[in-house]
Amino acid sequence: xxxxxxxxxxxxxxxxxxxxxxxxxxxxxxxxxxxxxxxxxxxxxxxxxxxxxxxxxxxxxxxxxxxxxxxxxxxxxxxxxxxxxxxxxxxxxxxxxxxxxxxxxxxxxxxxxxxxxxxxxxxxxxxxxxxxxxxxxxxxxxxxxxxxxxxxxxxxxxxxxxxxxxxxxxxxxxxxxxxxxxxxxxxxxxxxxxxxxxxxxxxxxxxxxxxxxxxxxxxxxxxxxxxxxxxxxxxxxxxxxxxxxxxxxxxxxxxxxxxxxxxxxxxxxxxxxxxxxxxxxxxxxxxxxxx
Amino acid sequence: xxxxxxxxxxxxxxxxxxxxxxxxxxxxxxxxxxxxxxxxxxxxxxxxxxxxxxxxxxxxxxxxxxxxxxxxxxxxxxxxxxxxxxxxxxxxxxxxxxxxxxxxxxxxxxxxxxxxxxxxxxxxxxxxxxxxxxxxxxxxxxxxxxxxxxxxxxxxxxxxxxxxxxxxxxxxxxxxxxxxxxxxxxxxxxxxxxxxxxxxxxxxxxxxxxxxxxxxxxxxxxxxxxxxxxxxxxxxxxxxxxxxxxxxxxxxxxxxxxxxxxxxxxxxxxxxxxxxxxxxxxxxxxxxxxxxxxxx
Numbered sequence: 001x002x003x004x005x006x007x008x009x010x011x012x013x014x015x016x017x018x019x020x021x022x023x024x025x026x027x028x029x030x031x032x033x034x035x036x037x038x039x040x041x042x043x044x045x046x047x048x049x050x051x052x053x054x055x056x057x058x059x060x061x062x063x064x065x066x067x068x069x070x071x072x073x074x075x076x077x078x079x080x081x082x083x084x085x086x087x088x089x090x091x092x093x094x095x096x097x098x099x100x101x102x103x104x105x106x107x108x109x110x111x112x113x114x115x116x117x118x119x120x121x122x123x124x125x126x127x128x129x130x131x132x133x134x135x136x137x138x139x140x141x142x143x144x145x146x147x148x149x150x151x152x153x154x155x156x157x158x159x160x161x162x163x164x165x166x167x168x169x170x171x172x173x174x175x176x177x178x179x180x181x182x183x184x185x186x187x188x189x190x191x192x193x194x195x196x197x198x199x200x201x202x203x204x205x206x207x208x209x210x211x212x213x214x215x216x217x218x219x220x221x222x223x224x225x226x227x228x229x230x231x232x233x234x235x236x237x238x239x240x241x242x243x244x245x246x247x248x249x250x251x252x253x254x255x256x257x258x259x260x261x262x263x264x265x266x267x268x269x270x271x272x273x274x275x276x277x278x279x280x281x282x283x284x285x286x287x288x289x290x291x
Numbered sequence: 292x293x294x295x296x297x298x299x300x301x302x303x304x305x306x307x308x309x310x311x312x313x314x315x316x317x318x319x320x321x322x323x324x325x326x327x328x329x330x331x332x333x334x335x336x337x338x339x340x341x342x343x344x345x346x347x348x349x350x351x352x353x354x355x356x357x358x359x360x361x362x363x364x365x366x367x368x369x370x371x372x373x374x375x376x377x378x379x380x381x382x383x384x385x386x387x388x389x390x391x392x393x394x395x396x397x398x399x400x401x402x403x404x405x406x407x408x409x410x411x412x413x414x415x416x417x418x419x420x421x422x423x424x425x426x427x428x429x430x431x432x433x434x435x436x437x438x439x440x441x442x443x444x445x446x447x448x449x450x451x452x453x454x455x456x457x458x459x460x461x462x463x464x465x466x467x468x469x470x471x472x473x474x475x476x477x478x479x480x481x482x483x484x485x486x487x488x489x490x491x492x493x494x495x496x497x498x499x500x501x502x503x504x505x506x507x508x509x510x511x512x513x514x515x516x517x518x519x520x521x522x523x524x525x526x527x528x529x530x531x532x533x534x535x536x537x538x539x540x541x542x543x544x545x546x547x548x549x550x551x552x553x554x555x556x557x558x559x560x561x562x563x564x565x566x567x568x569x570x571x572x573x574x575x576x577x578x579x580x581x582x583x584x585x586x587x
Contacts, residue, residue, distance in 0.1 A: 134456065290402070
């Protein structure tokens with residue numbers, strides 16, 4: 001009687017490897033210890049073969065000297081220009097394919113190896129990634145120049161009560177989004193309405209036509225716009241944190257050069273004093289670990 | 292109305308995304324075998340969930356006559372495996388039985404108690420136990436002390452504060468399933484079902500294990516999804532920086548019993564993150580409701 005194709009293929013594999021993979025009785029099939037030991041390796045090979053196909057596609061298209069990199073959509077124009085110029089100076093032979101992608105999209109691209117290197121916003125899920133140094137940018141508030149809160153030198157978050165908040169859509173970086181709102185609430189500002197959007201024209205329109213504010217780093221706001229004012233926040237409670245990121249073990253020369261270039265460009269405007277302010281961290285018993 | 296499995300899976304994933312975590316779930320109706328799979332074969336870091344495997348190994352050895360559960364053991368205050376609960380937090384000499392150490396290990400995830408039992412049982416026996424039960428994706432490579440030492444080494448001189456640094460998190464070996472104690476959601480529901488069906492040990496031993504799982508004190512994860520006085524929830528959590536897990540069994544008054552395993556990894560590095568804890572209960576509830584709808 002002809003055996004089903006799957007069982008024939010398993011037997012062929014067992015002969016080829018010289019290892020019995022399954023115990024078969026008339027009633028059930030169970031994996032052997034040898035089979036399990038090989039299973040982990042097999043899974044790894046499958047994952048690697050996906051990566052191999054991706055690389056093969058690039059070679060086939062004659063683009064092996066290509067670096068696929070990404071930057072977040074709301075990075076200051078001057079910073080983007082500085083990154084591009086510096087990277088071209090350092091890496092003449094490498095063709096740079098630059099994408100404008102949110103943190104969530106970059107994480108997906110890095111995981112599927114469709115992206116070689118990116119600039120991601122923290123916190124986010126960094127599983128399987130290597131990171132460059134984390135740089136911090138303090139956020140200030142952007143508002144209509146005639147808004148009462150614009151009269152203060154540094155605006156406390158509580159003074160923003162009553163203003164709507166214009167913020168990037170949550171799906172772009174959920175943890176960053178939630179962190180910002182949580183910190184605002186802790187410092188006395190809970191916006192009545194969060195309007196999701198981030199294009200500069202859209203934001204400007206809302207800032208001028210309705211009681212709304214947006215947060216932005218000092219260097220990202222259009223300084224020459226006479227209708228808008230940027231003010232630092234009192235006590236600098238809000239920061240954006242960025243780092244370059246690439247898939248673990250895949251940081252080749254071009255990817256690392258891009259990571260360095262991005263880090264240097266951001267460092268020019270970053271808040272000094274390292275990644276994190278020295279706040280205490282109280283682990284609670286439910287944390288289960290202790291160091 | 293019965294939801295299709297794909298729709299339920301979609302709701303589970305949406306709940307994880309809403310809470311800012313990546314999550315993997317497996318839920319099984321212990322009696323019918325009906326199941327819901329949302330990443331059930333993903334290799335995951337177990338952390339303290341592995342104490343459940345150790346508990347089963349302990350009872351199997353007791354059943355085989357290799358040890359006595361009422362055997363007394365002493366625990367001097369010096370050089371204890373660190374932890375925030377139980378013996379790990381106590382200051383003086385303790386003398387207690389193996390089964391009371393097991394109680395502390397399961398009820399408050401006591402790391403010292405776990406290593407006390409592990410010293411007696413042995414890591415190899417734990418792996419033999421999971422192997423014999425068919426948990427082929429489950430393996431322990433570290434004692435809890437080794438595990439915490441590795442965490443401390445990778446965290447560096449900055450202490451716990453450094454654990455909010457994404458770069459430190461990205462470099463933690465204890466977060467890599469290939470480098471530390473690991474399992475899969477499907478393996479863990481299989482283990483729970485074996486305990487609830489009296490297949491892991493003789494009934495007196497499985498009953499003792501079910502009792503301990505029911506004495507866990509934490510209300511914030513699996514149990515939070517079932518806010519009903521007449522529903523019994525028994526489970527074991529596991530936690531690490533960005534990692535929040537729980538595996539357990541939910542029992543309804545009509546006799547329905549469901550093994551659920553939920554493993555998550557949060558985007559935020561915050562140590563206190565209530566939505567990430569609660570979504571374990573939310574996701575489990577979505578899955579159990581769907582399994583109960585199938586029962587008709």
